[in-house]
Amino acid sequence: MKVAMIGAGYVGLVSGACFSEFGHQVVCVDVDERKIRMLEQGEIPIFEPGLEKLVADNVAAGRLSFTRDLTGAVADAEAVFIAVGTPSRRGGGEADLSYVYQAARDIAGATEGEKVVVTKSTVPVGTGAEVRRILAETNPGATFHVVSNPEFLREGAAIEDFMRPNRVVCGVESKHAEQVMRELYRPLFLNETPMVFTSLESSEMIKYAANCFLATKITFINEVADLCERVGADVQAVARGIGLDRRIGNLFLHPGPGFGGSCFPKDIRALAATAESAGAPLRIVETVNDINESRKKAMAAKIIDAMGGDVAGKTIAVLGVTFKPNTDDMRESPSLDIVPALQQAGATVRATDPEGVREAKELLTDVVWCEDAYTAMEGADAVAILTEWNHFRALDKGRMKKLLKQPLMIDLRNIYPVDEMEKAGFRYVSVGRRAVGN
Template sequence: MRITMIGSGYVGLVSGACFSDFGHDVVCVDKDSAKIDALRAGRMPIFEPGLDQLVAANVAAGRLTFTTDLAGAAADADAIFIAVGTPSRRGDGHADLSYVFAATEEIAAAITGPTVVVTKSTVPVGTGDRVEAILREKRPDIDIAVVSNPEFLREGAAIGDFKRPDRIVIGTDDERAMQVMRNVYRPLYLNESPILFVGRRTSELIKYAANAFLATKITFINEIADLCEAVGADVQDVSRGIGLDNRIGKKFLHAGPGYGGSCFPKDTLALLKTAEDYQSPIHIVEAVVKVNDSRKRAMGRKVIEALGDEPRGKTVALLGLTFKPNTDDMRDAPSLAIATALADAGVAVRAYDPEGMDAARALMPDITYCADAYDAADNVDAVVIVTEWDAFRALDFDRLKASMAACRIIDLRNIYRRDDVERRGFAYTAVGR
């Protein structure tokens, strides 16, 4: 099949590369000519494990190309995917749909025959209706079906998630569009990946409901962690104890400094705005957003308290800056709030992240960036583990002790055991333990 992917960011690039790996002919479109030039040269705009090899293999096979020419790419496509950004709109938290509608206008001008237009961008309920209205107004002469097909990709594991999905959600009641989408996902259908055909509005809501529920699980266990500290319990044992219940499940029950990234913060806000617009408030999600925001600031206070009575003038090393490992994404990362709290308290910050340093420099220009974890720990009063990169799971404590001004580990991801750390002569602070 001939597939056009509008938007070559995280979702568009991963989806386009995977579709081409299925054997489809895919053209990825982006208005950013520098990004397209880089992709043609084999340079990825994001860090995602395995993506560079996947792109290179399919470019070499002639199945994957990149262009700034949307009109040429969309003219004869069997399916046109919209995978542009939908960031939170300044001032009110609504999803900014301007890029989606701009792409829709260009599609309307480009298509020459029956077309299936697929919104893969995360969009509020009813967006597909507006996309369809634009297309039908501009091109009443052409049979156009608009489909919702949300993505469920985890940064750091996106290729595996795309090729071995828990489910594929397709929102349409158009028979022709259903068949096109079956053909698009035929390799996964043959592997018996569940394909769920639902109404378009239902599909749009599934995406938001899924992210809000996962954000709720994270926020729930973070509040339980605070209670564990108050009563003398261990949140990791609590997580295991409840996670073994199949009705609850063990995933997303790891206490930490709060969620961040490109999805949960903006999608919970967008869901709340949709609920507000339809006068159907979701108080649980309201609480999740409020608690998560305060959680990140509380982690800054936790580090400051662990430094003792006189934190001003001390120095800490932040290990991990991205919102999660195996990505270079700094959007709404807990490290941002923690570094700000430390600076406000007069604490100097040295930092290291395996992939997020360039993005972090633009957001936190006043901290010191280091070559590796041990360079960051040089002469500091505490090492703070903010992101659970594998590179930080087996630190050489003897080497750390030799270089640190004070032997103190503040583990905001609970990746170490207290007795192991204290046996090596370090003071240890964890979350919910």
């Protein structure tokens, strides 16, 4: 099947590459000339494990290509995906749908006859209906079948999530659209992947509700972690104890400095705004957003407290600045709140990240960027782990003690066992567990 993917960003590029791996003929379209040129030269503008090889293999096989020519790509396509950005509007939580609607107008203008138009971007309820209206208004002579097909891709594991998903959700309004979507995802039938066919509105709501529920689990365990510190409980034991209940499950019960990234914060704000405007406010969702924002700032205070309450003139080694490992994404990362707060308190920050430094340099100023964890720790008064990259999971504690002025680690991701750090002679502060060496 011939597919046009409008938008060659994270979602569009990963989805386009994976569809081409399924055997479809895919053209990724983007208005960014620099991005298209990079892709044509085999350069991937984002970091996602396995994506570079996947793109190269399918380009070589002739199934994947890149262009700025939307008209030509749409004209030949049987299915056209909209995978453009939907950032939060300034001053409010509503999703900015201007790129989605412009893509719909461009698609309509390039269409003759019949076309299936699929929204892959994360959009609030009602967007599909508006896309349908725009398509019909722009080109009343064509026949459009509008589909909602939300993505559920985790950064760092996006290819696995696309190839072996928990489910595929499709909001459709016609049998033809359903048939096209079944054909697009036919390779997944071999894995007996559940296909959920529903209305446009239900499909759009599934995406937001899923992300907000997961964000709520993270926020819940973060608050439980704070309570555990006060009463002497171990949050990891608590998380395991409740996670073994099949009604709850153990995923997303890992305490930390708060969630970030391109999805959870934006989607929470968008769903809360939609609910408010519909007269059915979601107070839980609103609270999750508020708690997460305050938690990021509280983590800077946690580091300062661990260092005696005063970091003026002191140096802190920060390990990891991306919002999660296996990505270079800095969007809404806790480090964007924590690092400036440490600097405002008078600290010098020496930081490292396996993939995020290039983007972080644009967002975090006056940071001493280091090649690796050991370089960052040289002469530092303490080390703080903000992102749980594998690179930081087996650090040489003897070497660390020689590099640091004092053996103090603040582990905001709980990647080291408390007993192990105590035995190694460290002052060790983590999240929701007992501190040692104080």
